[in-house]
Amino acid sequence: MSVFEKRYHELGYKPVPVVLKPSIRVNTLRCSEPELFSRLAAKGVVLEKIPFAKNGYWVEKTPFSLGASIEYLRGYLTPQEAAAQLPVQVLDPKPGERVLDMAAAPGVKTSQICQWMQNKGELVAVEKNNRRLPGLKNNLERLGVSNCIAFNTDAGKLVEWTLTFDKILLDAPCMGNYVKEKDWFGKHSQKEFVRNNATQKELISAAITMLKPGGALVYSTCSLEPEEDELIIDWAVRKFKVRCVQTGLTIGNPGLTTVFDKRLSNEVQLCRRFWPSKTQTEGFFIAKLVKA
Amino acid sequence: MIWTFIDRFTDEEFIREDDAYQLGDEWYLVPQQLFKLGKDLPRQPVFVGAFLGRKRNDYVVPGVALLDLLARSRKTKKVFVTDKAAWLFVCKKNVITASITKTENDPQPGDWVLVMLNDECLGFGEFQKDDVKNMFDIGDFLRRERPIRA
Numbered sequence A: 001m002s003v004f005e006k007r008y009h010e011l012g013y014k015p016v017p018v019v020l021k022p023s024i025r026v027n028t029l030r031c032s033e034p035e036l037f038s039r040l041a042a043k044g045v046v047l048e049k050i051p052f053a054k055n056g057y058w059v060e061k062t063p064f065s066l067g068a069s070i071e072y073l074r075g076y077l078t079p080q081e082a083a084a085q086l087p088v089q090v091l092d093p094k095p096g097e098r099v100l101d102m103a104a105a106p107g108v109k110t111s112q113i114c115q116w117m118q119n120k121g122e123l124v125a126v127e128k129n130n131r132r133l134p135g136l137k138n139n140l141e142r143l144g145v146s147n148c149i150a151f152n153t154d155a156g157k158l159v160e161w162t163l164t165f166d167k168i169l170l171d172a173p174c175m176g177n178y179v180k181e182k183d184w185f186g187k188h189s190q191k192e193f194v195r196n197n198a199t200q201k202e203l204i205s206a207a208i209t210m211l212k213p214g215g216a217l218v219y220s221t222c223s224l225e226p227e228e229d230e231l232i233i234d235w236a237v238r239k240f241k242v243r244c245v246q247t248g249l250t251i252g253n254p255g256l257t258t259v260f261d262k263r264l265s266n267e268v269q270l271c272r273r274f275w276p277s278k279t280q281t282e283g284f285f286i287a288k289l290v291k292a
Numbered sequence B: 001m002i003w004t005f006i007d008r009f010t011d012e013e014f015i016r017e018d019d020a021y022q023l024g025d026e027w028y029l030v031p032q033q034l035f036k037l038g039k040d041l042p043r044q045p046v047f048v049g050a051f052l053g054r055k056r057n058d059y060v061v062p063g064v065a066l067l068d069l070l071a072r073s074r075k076t077k078k079v080f081v082t083d084k085a086a087w088l089f090v091c092k093k094n095v096i097t098a099s100i101t102k103t104e105n106d107p108q109p110g111d112w113v114l115v116m117l118n119d120e121c122l123g124f125g126e127f128q129k130d131d132v133k134n135m136f137d138i139g140d141f142l143r144r145e146r147p148i149r150a
């Protein structure tokens, strides 16, 4: 048993393999849900609504690859894992707001934010890795985004720009999870989350600085490691004037408040933790913070 | 360059020159609010507003937003194609005349035309006697890069 599996056992979870159902998000900036649904049905595609994700559908059956269809090329849909559709839903960006996406590439959630904003208002998107920019730009173009301004820079340094935001998404860089990657347990070591922690803390403190009073920050990862999830939120609520609030999600488990004998702040239980075999999604973590 | 490109399709002025913004080799249609925000920031963006197109060698590769705007212009020359020809077209193939179900604005050999599946623009090509030569199609998205992880 790998060190990670042992850790999950200690946290009360037995990691069993999960086969994910492919899922899509309908991009209502380009096409309505009923229109896409009937169009794909006519081609033999069977979709089933994901009950917990606003524009999400599981692909039950498809005679061809949806990622190579005219509907995909025209930007009517985008492949997006079911749990990964939820951070933006929790953020609930509105038309006319000023929103920041701090870790943007390849832009799947960036385009989802613009969808929620109906392309109205301002979205600032930031990506540090320039090799990931082509993917980001292609998605923004294909999905019909028109209210986004994107930068290739370190989001941690953005505080120097003295901008403030109504809402911020920090879909933080993390070490991923065993459902997302083959032989994940064999490929990763605990050193990784130690390394990621510095970036995660730097980014979340920058995010809180840039948030308007009363503004909301959603912190998400596709990691199951508490060091990248609950411990970051615990650190943030103790250090800054923010409080953890309900996500509005019914799926997922409450955030852990005892992690390897360490007792965390009670409000951390308001976060949602997605143990894959319980949610039938990839591993995920979502927290919503509001600035005082 | 982008204006010469647009002129090949229509003389209708549907984008004000003031609203288009050149960023290196790329052009964008930028809402005023976003433009103002960008002007005050210390760094050049890599993407802003709606993507209109980019220069590739001596050509303009149009963005989907521009193709859709062109498709809305009443004066743009268009060919409408069958489902099968539409799929072949997005796989980089030319459109043979037999697959054209309808034309708009009387395209002549040598003209640039939008290739349409119903009201959806799939790209453009040069209208020729026996076919429409594929000059750009939206299958380009699949050919540009290998997708990367979210």
Ligand SMILES: C[S@@+](CC[C@H](N)C(=O)[O-])C[C@H]1O[C@@H](n2cnc3c(N)ncnc32)[C@H](O)[C@@H]1O
Pocket: A102, A103, A104, A105, A106, A107, A108, A109, A110, A126, A127, A128, A129, A132, A153, A154, A155, A156, A171, A172, A173, A174, A199, A203, B149, B150
């Ligand atoms: C989990 S991925 C984001 C996925 C993206 N939100 C989506 O849904 O398509 C994290 C991203 O953060 C980027 N990143 C890492 N450190 C960063 C930093 N300091 N500033 C901005 N981006 C950063 C990584 O290069 C990576 O593209």
